[in-house]
Amino acid sequence: MPFDSAPEMPVSDIERLVNARSLISGGGVWIKGRYRDGDRRCLIATLGLVSGNDNVLTPNSVQRRLARLLVHQLPPNAPLLARTKLLSAECRLILFNDSAKTELADVVCLFDRAIGRLVGVVPT
Secondary structure: OOOOOOOOOOHHHHHHHHHHHHHHHHHOOEEOOOOOOOOOOOOOHHHHHHHHOOOOOOOHHHHHHHHHHHHOOOOOOOOOOHHHHOHHHHHHHHHHOOOOOOOOOHHHHHHHHHHHHHOOOOOO
């Protein structure tokens, strides 16, 4: 029948970032220094999950776009290499994620800033 199921609505970048934030902020889920360990994931692996791509070596266009949105919100005290524009957004986020100074709150705050930028509200 033509009306048996509703067509899938496209998922917005905001929805993907909110989903990724929710996944990564859950207790004990975020990791450093590894892409994935069971159900635990780094920032890049979480972006891959919400982008429908679980291959770290070949990010899809959605994952690359989300990485660019996030990297523009890196804090000024992010590691120097993470702020180097010669590296890809994914590499810069990996450096931020794995920095000894980065904590879960920093990663969640990064998502908050990117989401706020997309909805037009700049978090304080």
